[in-house]
Amino acid sequence: MVATGPAARLFSSTPLRRSEFENPFGPNSLAKVTEEEEMLRDAVRRFAEEVIQPRVESMDEAEKMDPEIIKGLFEQGLMGIETSEEHGGAAGSFTAAIIVIEELAKVDASVSVLCDVHNTLVDTVIRKYASKHLQDKYLPQLSESKLGSFCLSEPSSGSDAFAMKTSCRKSDDGKHWVLNGSKMWITNSAEAEFFIVFAQGDPSKGYKGISAFAVEKDMGVEIAKKEKKLGIRASSTCTVNFDEVKVPVENLIGEEGKGYKIAIEILNEGRVGIGAQMVGIAQGAFDKAVRYAYERKQFGKSVASFQGMQFQIAEAAVQIEAARNLVYNAARRKEEGRPFTKEAAMAKLYGSQIAESVSSLAIELCGGIGFTRESGIEKYYRDSKIGAIYEGTSNIQKQTIFKLVEGEMGLK
Numbered sequence: 001m002v003a004t005g006p007a008a009r010l011f012s013s014t015p016l017r018r019s020e021f022e023n024p025f026g027p028n029s030l031a032k033v034t035e036e037e038e039m040l041r042d043a044v045r046r047f048a049e050e051v052i053q054p055r056v057e058s059m060d061e062a063e064k065m066d067p068e069i070i071k072g073l074f075e076q077g078l079m080g081i082e083t084s085e086e087h088g089g090a091a092g093s094f095t096a097a098i099i100v101i102e103e104l105a106k107v108d109a110s111v112s113v114l115c116d117v118h119n120t121l122v123d124t125v126i127r128k129y130a131s132k133h134l135q136d137k138y139l140p141q142l143s144e145s146k147l148g149s150f151c152l153s154e155p156s157s158g159s160d161a162f163a164m165k166t167s168c169r170k171s172d173d174g175k176h177w178v179l180n181g182s183k184m185w186i187t188n189s190a191e192a193e194f195f196i197v198f199a200q201g202d203p204s205k206g207y208k209g210i211s212a213f214a215v216e217k218d219m220g221v222e223i224a225k226k227e228k229k230l231g232i233r234a235s236s237t238c239t240v241n242f243d244e245v246k247v248p249v250e251n252l253i254g255e256e257g258k259g260y261k262i263a264i265e266i267l268n269e270g271r272v273g274i275g276a277q278m279v280g281i282a283q284g285a286f287d288k289a290v291r292y293a294y295e296r297k298q299f300g301k302s303v304a305s306f307q308g309m310q311f312q313i314a315e316a317a318v319q320i321e322a323a324r325n326l327v328y329n330a331a332r333r334k335e336e337g338r339p340f341t342k343e344a345a346m347a348k349l350y351g352s353q354i355a356e357s358v359s360s361l362a363i364e365l366c367g368g369i370g371f372t373r374e375s376g377i378e379k380y381y382r383d384s385k386i387g388a389i390y391e392g393t394s395n396i397q398k399q400t401i402f403k404l405v406e407g408e409m410g411l412k
């Protein structure tokens with residue numbers, strides 16, 4: 001028997017439905033950006049081409065960041081992108097930060113990660129979780145001149161980050177927290193003057209014993225071994241030691257024992273940043289290689305005129321577009337206050353995969369010259385590899401995606 005009465009509409013554009021799906025950007029493509037964000041993109045592009053590009057090769061060879069670049073990033077207002085104007089920042093959106101990271105990575109992934117860690121991890125932890133006192137004290141410094149590091153990983157705790165051994169205890173007079181231990185593979189640490197440090201206060205509580213601290217270098221932080229790496233060689237990655245480092249009690253970030261929550265939440269944001277870095281790497285390699293393929297002549301023609309080349313270029317273009325949409329989707333969801341953990345993990349996972357495959361293809365599109373250091377193409381391939389490792393390996397992203405998909409399907 002067929003039911004009578006008006007058929008239920010599968011598609012409805014009632015005001016309720018519209019508002020349910022409304023977002024501040026309107027029903028636009030994911031890559032739609034505001035006028036301000038577009039202007040920022042142009043400004044960063046110019047800065048990257050004029051200031052960073054001439055230094056990329058020498059910094060990679062020297063495995064060292066040019067201090068002029070760090071100074072320039074601060075002068076351009078790119079180190080406090082989401083920080084309020086009151087605290088010396090640019091009061092921009094999260095997507096603005098994502099755009100900056102992507103644009104920088106097109107030219108140099110090392111500069112990009114320096115800016116990414118400082119903005120999406122360090123600045124954000126202080127903005128979101130620290131007391132007003134700490135915000136007033138540190139955000140202006142972090143916007144104007146002091147580079148920050150994020151210290152979570154340790155020799156025996158990487159993917160299992162909360163198995164950390166670095167300890168914190170209150171001093172006898174109750175005025176300080178005393179930190180002891182070693183953090184490993186800490187980005188920016190050679191140049192940083194400020195550190196967000198996670199430490200265990202009570203191992204019997206497991207991850208609920210972990211707290212986060214705002215630590216100044218002058219409090220006694222020791223920068224030890226600097227790693228020699230496959231890629232992002234100009235980005236410093238060092239061991240950071242804490243030997244009875246006394247941190248004022250008020251430098252505890254958020255509540256005691258809630259450091260694990262800060263780390264989990266902040267790395268979700270950070271992963272969108274790494275996704276953006278990976279999209280930038282892929283686009284940078286692609287742009288250089290395709291231009292070269294137009295210039296390079298074989299069999300009396302440009303090698304880009306061969307269909308075999310064109311199909312490979314088309315595949316790569318699709319991959320970059322798909323990864324960029326994943327990144328912008330995660331960023332917009334975060335801005336709209338919607339869940340974005342799964343989307344962030346997808347953006348990072350897929351971004352790192354296509355950064356590696358597109359930069360590998362870029363070498364092949366250029367032939368022999370692509371394999372040489374002077375071409376500047378092989379660096380993208382080396383730089384891409386880190387995307388599958390830091391801020392949670394690819395397996396850890398897959399674990400997160402699976403758990404969330406399983407939950408969405410009601411299978412858990």
Ligand SMILES: Cc1cc2nc3c(=O)[nH]c(=O)nc-3n(C[C@H](O)[C@H](O)[C@H](O)COP(=O)(O)OP(=O)(O)OC[C@H]3O[C@@H](n4cnc5c(N)ncnc54)[C@H](O)[C@@H]3O)c2cc1C
Pocket residue numbers: 117150151152153157158159160184185186187188229237386389390391392393394395396399
């Ligand atoms: C250049 C660089 C910069 C870094 N910067 C920072 C920084 O600024 N701050 C910071 O705190 N850390 C930083 N790190 C550390 C980074 O986050 C860790 O290296 C990363 O989380 C992986 O940890 P791990 O190296 O101990 O690998 P492991 O955890 O030992 O993993 C080894 C392998 O086992 C796999 N694996 C582990 N657990 C599981 C599981 N449950 N299921 C399936 N597979 C699993 C991993 O996917 C990986 O393939 C940096 C690392 C590098 C290389």
